[in-house]
Amino acid sequence: MSALQFHDVSKTFQSRKGAIRALNRVNLQVDEGEVFGFVGPNGAGKSTTIKVMLDIINDYEGDVSIYGSSSRDARSRKAIAYLPESPALYEQFTPLEVLRMALRMNGIRRRDEKAWCQQWLERFSVAPYASRRIRQLSKGNVQRVALAHTLVVQPRLLVLDEPLSGLDPVGRQDVVDILLEYKHAGGAIFFTSHVLHDVERIADRFGFINRGELITTRSPRELVAEHADRFIVRYQSQSLAEGERLREDEYQQELDQSALPGWLDNLNRHGGRVLSIHPATSLESVFFRILEENSATGPGGR
Amino acid sequence: MKLADIIHVSLQLLLRHKLLHFAAFATAAVVLAAALAAEFGGRQPETVALDVGLSALRLVLPLFIIFQVQELFSREFDRRFYQLSLTYPVSRTAWLLGRFFALLGVNIGLLLLIAAVLALQVGWIGMGEEQATPVSLGLPFWITIGAVGLDLLVLLCLACFLSIIASTPSFVLIGTLGFMLIARAYSAILALLATNAGVVGDAEAYRTNLGLLGYLLPDLGALDVRMIALYDRMAFLPADWPPLIASALLYAAGFLALGLWRFRRKQFA
Numbered sequence: 001m002s003a004l005q006f007h008d009v010s011k012t013f014q015s016r017k018g019a020i021r022a023l024n025r026v027n028l029q030v031d032e033g034e035v036f037g038f039v040g041p042n043g044a045g046k047s048t049t050i051k052v053m054l055d056i057i058n059d060y061e062g063d064v065s066i067y068g069s070s071s072r073d074a075r076s077r078k079a080i081a082y083l084p085e086s087p088a089l090y091e092q093f094t095p096l097e098v099l100r101m102a103l104r105m106n107g108i109r110r111r112d113e114k115a116w117c118q119q120w121l122e123r124f125s126v127a128p129y130a131s132r133r134i135r136q137l138s139k140g141n142v143q144r145v146a147l148a149h150t151l152v153v154q155p156r157l158l159v160l161d162e163p164l165s166g167l168d169p170v171g172r173q174d175v176v177d178i179l180l181e182y183k184h185a186g187g188a189i190f191f192t193s194h195v196l197h198d199v200e201r202i203a204d205r206f207g208f209i210n211r212g213e214l215i216t217t218r219s220p221r222e223l224v225a226e227h228a229d230r231f232i233v234r235y236q237s238q239s240l241a242e243g244e245r246l247r248e249d250e251y252q253q254e255l256d257q258s259a260l261p262g263w264l265d266n267l268n269r270h271g272g273r274v275l276s277i278h279p280a281t282s283l284e285s286v287f288f289r290i291l292e293e294n295s296a297t298g299p300g301g302r
Numbered sequence: 303m304k305l306a307d308i309i310h311v312s313l314q315l316l317l318r319h320k321l322l323h324f325a326a327f328a329t330a331a332v333v334l335a336a337a338l339a340a341e342f343g344g345r346q347p348e349t350v351a352l353d354v355g356l357s358a359l360r361l362v363l364p365l366f367i368i369f370q371v372q373e374l375f376s377r378e379f380d381r382r383f384y385q386l387s388l389t390y391p392v393s394r395t396a397w398l399l400g401r402f403f404a405l406l407g408v409n410i411g412l413l414l415l416i417a418a419v420l421a422l423q424v425g426w427i428g429m430g431e432e433q434a435t436p437v438s439l440g441l442p443f444w445i446t447i448g449a450v451g452l453d454l455l456v457l458l459c460l461a462c463f464l465s466i467i468a469s470t471p472s473f474v475l476i477g478t479l480g481f482m483l484i485a486r487a488y489s490a491i492l493a494l495l496a497t498n499a500g501v502v503g504d505a506e507a508y509r510t511n512l513g514l515l516g517y518l519l520p521d522l523g524a525l526d527v528r529m530i531a532l533y534d535r536m537a538f539l540p541a542d543w544p545p546l547i548a549s550a551l552l553y554a555a556g557f558l559a560l561g562l563w564r565f566r567r568k569q570f571a
Contacts, residue, residue, distance in 0.1 A: 078391040092318035105390035
């Protein structure tokens with residue numbers, strides 16, 4: 001059974017300037033235990049997708065199911081925990097109360113409720129602030145409390161909107177480790193991120209959305225391999241000085257796949273020596289390329 | 303079970319939002335108004351204290367309701383707290399009803415508390431001094447409080463509805479107070495025009511126009527039955543009290559149903 005399934009989901013917002021198609025026949029599936037990264041430029045439809053999934057927006061066309069139940073049924077959210085981009089926790093509550101509220105609202109009763117919540121606060125290094133009001137915490141600590149709030153209910157599907165924003169590098173690493181641990185325990189994750197490095201690091205697959213259309217869903221490796229038509233050659237030569245100079249007689253040149261054999265012949269003629277050749281593509285470069293192509297062809301062009 | 307959890311969290315939120323401070327302030331305001339009125343009112347201090355105390359009660363509690371509705375509804379939408387609270391496995395109907403019942407419970411509790419304090423105060427003021435027309439702090443007093451409660455129920459349901467359709471929290475304040483003033487006053491103005499047509503140029507036209515409000519608004523003015531307690535005479539109870547109660551309940555249920563209907567369709571873009 002898939003953890004999450006979108007079937008022909010469309011959503012149109014009405015504005016004074018006319019109708020805006022925020023999602024256009026989106027179909028996607030996230031399997032159990034899979035980590036799915038959702039990327040796209042601002043205004044592409046990432047947040048709308050999440051709001052549809054959580055029934056915060058409920059006047060859409062199509063079907064969304066969570067572990068086989070329609071997302072329009074509130075009970076389907078028993079399997080989900082959600083972390084918004086800027087988590088708005090009740091400021092007058094303490095972190096401990098926020099976590100206990102999450103358990104209560106999810107219908108979870110535990111005898112060791114307090115210890116359990118305390119344990120999660122410790123996991124995110126915010127246990128020392130357990131009895132302080134949320135409004136007294138820093139942005140980074142609020143983000144950690146919000147993450148603890150999502151995991152304390154042990155959801156089957158985690159929905160995270162920019163989960164690493166507002167965290168320092170150490171905090172980011174901690175969170176990535178916890179998410180990977182959650183994944184290894186069999187949990188599914190659906191997350192959005194602007195930091196494509198995070199997507200490459202965590203996601204098994206990712207979806208790229210632009211102007212409400214899901215352009216592609218692939219694994220980062222697959223996509224990079226498909227677009228691996230440019231290479232970076234590091235070489236040594238005394239007479240050929242093309243590209244970026246790295247040090248004495250050592251250079252780096254980026255080349256198209258078609259130009260590569262001829263260029264290597266030329267290097268050979270100049271008595272040069274290849275040090276390394278590797279693909280120039282990263283998820284980030286592919287992201288920009290797809291974005292450029294999609295902008296040129298318009299929605300539905302791919 | 304789920305409703306109980308939502309009520310629990312709502313009460314926790316209200317308590318953290320200085321509920322007890324507000325309650326103490328509301329009680330103090332009523333007690334102070336009644337005490338000052340008894341002190342400076344001249345004759346019949348019990349009657350004057352009770353009269354002014356009930357007026358203060360009818361003024362302070364709607365403000366209390368509005369502030370609490372703004373806390374539990376308007377602020378929730380304004381500060382985007384719904385991003386968490388609506389993503390729990392709880393239906394929107396349960397969410398709204400849970401919050402509504404929390405507010406209802408708090409307001410019934412506060413109404414009973416202030417009424418009891420006011421009754422004690424009036425009883426204490428009247429100790430050792432007998433008035434020609436004594437007040438009643440028995441059944442007539444509690445019927446009066448019940449009618450005030452009904453009036454507040456309509457306002458609470460209206461405030462909840464307005465908070466759901468409003469784009470700014472101040473709309474709840476303005477809308478509820480505006481509605482309260484008109485719904486409480488229009489029947490008294492109609493009665494005045496009927497008995498004293500000389501107060502305006504074209505009394506008949508005024509009466510016709512104001513009479514139309516009777517089809518749109520509940521007659522909250524008629525729910526002010528304090529005369530039965532002030533003069534201990536049940537004869538002052540309006541003869542048409544059953545339809546009055548039914549009308550108020552219908553309006554309350556109508557506002558709540560409208561609020562639910564609108565909330566279930568509310569899109570949080």
